[in-house]
Amino acid sequence: MSFENPFTPSFGEIPVHVAGREQVIAPIVRAFESTRRRPELTTLISGARGTGKTTLLTLLARKAESLGWIPVSATALPGMLEDLEIGTRRAARHLLPEEPSSHVTGVSVAPLGGISLERSDRELTNWRYRMADILDVLASAETGLLITIDEIDPTLDEMIQLAAVYRHFVREGRKVALLMAGLPHNVSSLMSNKTVSFLRRAQSVRLGPVGPYDVRNALLSTVLEGGREIDQDALDLAAQETGGFPFLIQLVGYRAWDIRPDEPTISLSDVEHGVELALAEMEERIFEATFRDLSEGDLRFLSAMLEDEGDSKMEDLVRRMDRSSSQVAQYRRRLIEAGVIGARRRGVVGFDLPHFREFLEARI
Numbered sequence: 001m002s003f004e005n006p007f008t009p010s011f012g013e014i015p016v017h018v019a020g021r022e023q024v025i026a027p028i029v030r031a032f033e034s035t036r037r038r039p040e041l042t043t044l045i046s047g048a049r050g051t052g053k054t055t056l057l058t059l060l061a062r063k064a065e066s067l068g069w070i071p072v073s074a075t076a077l078p079g080m081l082e083d084l085e086i087g088t089r090r091a092a093r094h095l096l097p098e099e100p101s102s103h104v105t106g107v108s109v110a111p112l113g114g115i116s117l118e119r120s121d122r123e124l125t126n127w128r129y130r131m132a133d134i135l136d137v138l139a140s141a142e143t144g145l146l147i148t149i150d151e152i153d154p155t156l157d158e159m160i161q162l163a164a165v166y167r168h169f170v171r172e173g174r175k176v177a178l179l180m181a182g183l184p185h186n187v188s189s190l191m192s193n194k195t196v197s198f199l200r201r202a203q204s205v206r207l208g209p210v211g212p213y214d215v216r217n218a219l220l221s222t223v224l225e226g227g228r229e230i231d232q233d234a235l236d237l238a239a240q241e242t243g244g245f246p247f248l249i250q251l252v253g254y255r256a257w258d259i260r261p262d263e264p265t266i267s268l269s270d271v272e273h274g275v276e277l278a279l280a281e282m283e284e285r286i287f288e289a290t291f292r293d294l295s296e297g298d299l300r301f302l303s304a305m306l307e308d309e310g311d312s313k314m315e316d317l318v319r320r321m322d323r324s325s326s327q328v329a330q331y332r333r334r335l336i337e338a339g340v341i342g343a344r345r346r347g348v349v350g351f352d353l354p355h356f357r358e359f360l361e362a363r364i
């Protein structure tokens, strides 16, 4: 008998057990439940690739829905606003009156004799007021609208328009929520846009590594859920090798499971093999892209870090790099934003992206 693999190493797929993130999820859910407006209803989530941003948005949309909200989601791409409007109409179909039907406004004498259909009411309104009309209907059913935007793109005009309209809705006292997620540099550059300066007052959360205790729990619960068991030393190794990186939790679990899927228990050697496969994939899907995004200065900074066995002192890095300390501090900030390194004690940094050090050592 073969056991069905319960791990979810695909992007955006909600895992069977979400490791950690409780301190992000709980306050937002409380805000969905509350009868009064809470600031968590406007939240910006940032995190490096594979830290679970899309997963969180999906999960929170489901929670909202179960609490009676209408969720609508879009990716920050051209056409996003129309997407949101259509999505809202569909999701709220049961509450909305029949859409005004299209009617013939003119018969053209074009060569093919086409009939042009036009919705005359469209001309008198715009996105903001069409959405406001929908919100009026939702309000009469005491329903709120949750908008989630993934892959924030600060250069997209529609992002700015959405934020501005949303702000009007909040001011008008409407029941609306906006959760947005993106890579850290995109989130911070959106927040520094003057037209949407109110976003700076929104709640902002940064997804870092998940703690070791939560990783262990999630791995174990997922294995048990799938109907198998895992040896203690195997679980320890698996948890450790993930470094708390959400994508690796799924990938290591998935590969280790598939080594001998007919056996009732996952062994240490299954995990050892699984980790090897997982890291090869991690390299392809995360490290290569991360590496491509590094500037020359970033690389110089990381090379200087490789000289240390463990964490690095900033003062040592400044000396090794032969750059001003303010320049070095800038590289530090960029690399923290990219999720590659993290701050430790004061003046000390270390690698946050698990196994990236080994990858770099091979590369440089």
Ligand SMILES: Nc1ncnc2c1ncn2[C@@H]1O[C@H](COP(=O)(O)OP(=O)(O)OP(=O)(O)O)[C@@H](O)[C@H]1O
Binding pocket: 008, 009, 010, 011, 012, 013, 014, 015, 017, 018, 019, 020, 021, 047, 048, 049, 050, 051, 052, 053, 054, 055, 056, 210, 218, 246, 247, 248, 249, 250
């Ligand atoms: N808290 C978590 N616990 C366990 N696994 C998780 C968790 N969050 C996400 N995952 C898993 O990690 C992988 C990556 O998640 P997700 O696609 O949400 O990341 P992302 O931050 O949106 O990445 P990207 O920036 O590339 O879009 C998925 O396989 C998902 O199942």
Ligand SMILES: [Mg+2]
Binding pocket: 011, 012, 053, 054, 055, 150
């Ligand atoms: Mg994503």
